[in-house]
Amino acid sequence: MEQPRYRGRFAPSPTGPLHFGSLVTALASWLEARAAGGDWLVRIEDLDPLREPPEATGQILHSLERHGLQPDEPVRYQSQRHAAYQAAIDQLLGRGKAYYCRCSRKQLKASGGYHPAHCRQGTPATGDTPCAVRFALHNEQSHWHDELLGWQHQAVHEELDDPVLLRKEGFFAYQLAVVVDDIDQAITHVVRGSDLLPMTAQQQQIYRALGAEPPHWLHVPVLLNDKGQKLSKQTHAPALNDNRPAANLTAALSALGQQPPASLANESVACVLAWAQAHWQRQHIPLTSRQYTHDV
Template identity: 75%
Template sequence: MASQHYRGRFAPSPTGPLHFGSLVTALASWLEARAARGDWLVRIEDLDPMREPPEAAQQILHSLDCHGLSADEPVRCQSERHEAYQRVINQLLQQGRAYRCACSRKQLRANGGYHPNHCRSTPTVPEGAPHAVRFALTDENSHWLDQLLGPQEQRVRAELDDPVILRKEGFYAYQLAVVLDDIDQGITDVVRGSDLLDTTAQQQQIYHALGATPPRWLHIPVILNDQGQKLSKQTHAPALDDSQPARNLTRALTALGQQPPASLADTTTGTVLDWALRHWRRSAIPLTSGQAHGINPGTHSASDH
């Protein structure tokens, strides 16, 4: 992969406006791409319409533009990719790499995570029964090198860890869609929050099942609120104040360990990004999560990624 042209991306779920934690991830991924003279893409992961206000995607894109973080290619929305996801699910089912599962969460919990309906070994479900589709993992000790955290190892357990790729409600699930779109868009490098670290080994098996090479991974620490919780819609993270982009970017650089001069906060977005690119040091990123000091308490909730 070392000789490949760098292609990175920022892929938020539009469950609300952009918040500070998401800005930190977006900025880190943008700086990594720019430092590598590569491409930076934006993808809206709008897979769950029950949780997505109709205005959220445009709010996110507007905030990114206000902060000078513009994509190098047209923005992709996963809601326009359903046919592609279904084709791959059909392929995986035919290959025995996925299976239909009618078990409820309660049943799985009561059975220690194993399928009481023997879904992996039974190719069909009762007619009319609501069911999900799961990817069939294989037992593995997965190893890879994280670009920030160093050597990683995760144990993957067949059946117990099998991720849902199509939900019972008919919605396509994150684990499949994110891998398929990263393959389709030629993503070579993924910068994302460390809260997604535990999904890496499972996703790597999906890459291999689809005949693709996984990207390089860089997991940055998530931003915490004063209660030690990850900033998200669920923890009522306030929306970014788009009228202060230079100040927001300067604080994001501080969260990334880059030690920007405080005077940058009173300059322009272009000045901050120019300084950030000239001084970008991946090795300075903290290895553990920290609190987002000085966040405007606000009243708006925000997106998850």
């Protein structure tokens, strides 16, 4: 049977400009797609306007363009996909795969994760109390193969681990939107940071509940700052300097274990990416998170 065409994606949340850790993940996903002769897409996960500065999306797309990482199809914006997410929720509710939940985080913590309102038993939504919608997981000893880290195992516990699909504030959650869009865009391979590894088994159940097989996974270990924290906007990782893209890309290749020559930092972006494609070795990516300091 013929394998489907490789389709990968980079899906940043626009909570701030692109930083070095995000560039490393974006470059790894771009190179995996190019090595497979496939497509590479960009999706902006703009689901939470309360956390998204209005200029952030433009900054991210500008940084990607300056670093030569151009998507093969028009950029997708999750803020324009609300109808699709609601349709998926309606489908899951109708099939008993999701339920309304009015429990607060404080209540769930106090009850050890179990729902004091017995939400999974079918509590109906009413207009007087804000409700979230959660996915109804089933107990599972989940096993899957990560293309970098090898075989993985994760225990999934129904009720205790049930992820939110729609927040009480009315915002669609990442766990739902990412799966709906991966299915709609026919994504076959996901390259992302290892900080998302723990939610993989939950997401696989959502894929299957929506009638799709999960994609292949490759989790790139995250980079840490000098305090041992993941490089992120929350830990104040500095924005990339878009005026030195070749040097940034060369440093990202080093972080990915590709051992580029130092002179590559002085070449053009096109030269750096051409070298990267010609020398890409997935198996050289480090397997564990580590501190990495880069002058961006």
